Amino acid sequence: MGIMKTGNIIFPISTRNSPAAVVHLLEKTGANYLLVGREESHQTLAAASLELLKSKKPKTFPMFTFKDIYNDDSMDEDEVVFHRERPAMEDTAIILHSSGSTAFPKPIPWSHYGLVHQAIAFCKLSL
Numbered sequence: 001m002g003i004m005k006t007g008n009i010i011f012p013i014s015t016r017n018s019p020a021a022v023v024h025l026l027e028k029t030g031a032n033y034l035l036v037g038r039e040e041s042h043q044t045l046a047a048a049s050l051e052l053l054k055s056k057k058p059k060t061f062p063m064f065t066f067k068d069i070y071n072d073d074s075m076d077e078d079e080v081v082f083h084r085e086r087p088a089m090e091d092t093a094i095i096l097h098s099s100g101s102t103a104f105p106k107p108i109p110w111s112h113y114g115l116v117h118q119a120i121a122f123c124k125l126s127l
Contacts, residue, residue, distance in 0.1 A: 023049050089116070094115065
């Protein structure tokens, strides 16, 4: 939610993907930033993927910890682009991806409207 609050698009990439599949997804979506988990397997996958990436490499950050988020000195606002305008409902809010079982995974964009619609449907099911 914090990433959406900055006006950026969330794109969680499964660590089950190969480096080539991660490169495919990064190139297909034009990702500008890459948050990488601190686990060794995440670091290894990110490093191998970035090594293969032929297009512009995204700016890479380690995944935020609780201390990072609640420490005012942890990150300079100049490091991340904050889009302060309210997004249009048809703008992309999150990108998911297919499993990649038959080919490289395909990005699946979801708009803000789509997320709201899913939340309403979930609330109706919960009643």
